[in-house]
Amino acid sequence: MKSICVLISLLVFSLSACAQQEESSVKAESPSTINYTVETVVSDMKNPWGMAFLPDGSLLVTEKEGKLLHVINGQKIEVGGLPEIYVRGQGGLMDVELHPNFSKNKLIYFSYASAEGEGEGGNTAIMRAKLVDNQLKEQKVLYKATPNTKRGQHFGSRISFDRDGFLYFSIGERGNRDVNPQDITRDGGKIYRLHDDGSIPKDNPFVNVPNAKKAIYSYGHRNPQGMIVHPVTGAIWTHEHGPRGGDEINIIQKGKNYGWPKISYGINYSGTPFTEHTALPGMEQPFFYWVPSIAPSGMAMVSSDKYPSWKGNLLVGSLKFQYLERLVIENNSVVKREKLLEGMGRVRSVVEAPDGYIYVGIENLGVVKIVMK
Amino acid sequence: MMYRIVLGIILIPLLGVAQEKEREFAKSIERGEVIYEDFCMNCHMPNGEGVAGVYPPLAKSDYLVKNLEKSIYAVKFGLEGEVIVNGKTYNSVMAPLGLTDEEIADVMNYINTQWGNTTKKMLTAEEVARIKK
Incomplete structure (x- = not known):
């Protein structure tokens, strides 16, 4: 009898040790009726990576290949004065964000791949500049990740300001999974926090750790391409690409380790496992994880009253399946996932504008606005 | 004998x-x-299996075999518009990747020899350089 027990437990153990992936607890579904319409507000764009609305209702939108466009009443004006941009693989001109006090100081912030500094290749940089008559002035590099690398992936690059005026941004692990994300003396695989002028906040978590990158706020990330300030709690929420399965939504806490690649719900693209752990002590669990991966990019939370039935829902672009995902959250967990804008293209970015409407950046299309019927 | 020596002199360096x-x-x-x-x-x-309806396969792709120059062009400068691969139509966009001519030759050589693709001839950086926009 005893030997049978041992045999069974061995069998169970060996089965569970295989690269079995646990699918997301809630599956994405198409709506039974479509209760919204879509209006194109900017057309003929290749890759509208990031968007920011100005107080006058006009729009700043990046084109990944290295153009910053100011869209006024549907007219595109190219903004001058960008730095040299390293356009390779997933890198280029990426997110753009306004200073919280933009109406007075005209400051904008943007992320881009830059070849500046030593070594071949590039890495993610954050620049601040003043927008004057569609020209960038007083350009200042606030952060440039090192080292440069020719790897084509995982630049991260989303930017947000929280309610206290801190500047947060993400940098992905640049394809160096086993070296960067768990090492706080290296860039990559991190969420960063700075003052609006680029200086390091005195209470950043690793300011007293020798050799640490002092701008780091959290670590153990893969490639975060979505970031928001929660409209009710004010917390920083991010999502990140997993490998094959294991995309995550995380609520960012100071100094915490989000586990990549020590823990993950994903497996290698080839199907082999790289870790047997989905949880370990000292590492944060995601708020939600996607298996299979949707390849998330861009995130917004509906807070306006233009969409009464969507209020408090999270919107996340899917590059892989080419739709905008609406996640309904109840009692601190995802209870429903719905596909919006199906079949329009790879959804790269999504924002809720000051006018209360949701605007979505779609590759090979441009920017569309969602209006309830 | 002489014949063999001559043949050897010619063949060994070859x-x-x-x-x-x-x-x-x-x-x-x-x-x-x-x-x-x-x-x-x-x-x-x-x-190289691609994604049905979105990203064309590279494995056993007739397009790659028939349109080598167009394929190199796509990797170098990007691709837009319809392509037909193994009888199926795709209409996505591939952005230019920012690769050097040598890197393009390398990745094409990899693709052309994997997953049932059986190109015997090596593509060189010089041949890639000759493909212009």
Whole structure:
């Protein structure tokens, strides 16, 4: 009898040790009726990576290949004065964000791949500049990740300001999974926090750790391409690409380790496992994880009253399946996932504008606005 | 006897050149594998199978065999509009990747020799350089 027990437990153990992936607890579904319409507000764009609305209702939108466009009443004006941009693989001109006090100081912030500094290749940089008559002035590099690398992936690059005026941004692990994300003396695989002028906040978590990158706020990330300030709690929420399965939504806490690649719900693209752990002590669990991966990019939370039935829902672009995902959250967990804008293209970015409407950046299309019927 | 010596004098260096070319080809394929994982695999998948209706397959792709120059052009300058691969129509966009001519040759050599693709001829950086916008 005893030997049978041992045999069974061995069998169970060996089965569970295989690269079995646990699918997301809630599956994405198409709506039974479509209760919204879509209006194109900017057309003929290749890759509208990031968007920011100005107080006058006009729009700043990046084109990944290295153009910053100011869209006024549907007219595109190219903004001058960008730095040299390293356009390779997933890198280029990426997110753009306004200073919280933009109406007075005209400051904008943007992320881009830059070849500046030593070594071949590039890495993610954050620049601040003043927008004057569609020209960038007083350009200042606030952060440039090192080292440069020719790897084509995982630049991260989303930017947000929280309610206290801190500047947060993400940098992905640049394809160096086993070296960067768990090492706080290296860039990559991190969420960063700075003052609006680029200086390091005195209470950043690793300011007293020798050799640490002092701008780091959290670590153990893969490639975060979505970031928001929660409209009710004010917390920083991010999502990140997993490998094959294991995309995550995380609520960012100071100094915490989000586990990549020590823990993950994903497996290698080839199907082999790289870790047997989905949880370990000292590492944060995601708020939600996607298996299979949707390849998330861009995130917004509906807070306006233009969409009464969507209020408090999270919107996340899917590059892989080419739709905008609406996640309904109840009692601190995802209870429903719905596909919006199906079949329009790879959804790269999504924002809720000051006018209360949701605007979505779609590759090979441009920017569309969602209006309830 | 004389005949054999003459033949040997001619053949031995030729064999050496052929072997050297084989080695170069193998090295190029090896470098190409890294480029593939880095720049192509996300969409075209680990075994070149692509994604139905969205990203065309590279494995046993008739397009690659019939349109080598167009394929190089696509990797170099990007691709927009309809393409028909193995009888199926695709209409996505591939952005230019920012690869050097040598990297393009390497990744094409990798793709052209994997997953049932059986190109015997090595593509060189010089041939890639000749493809202009």
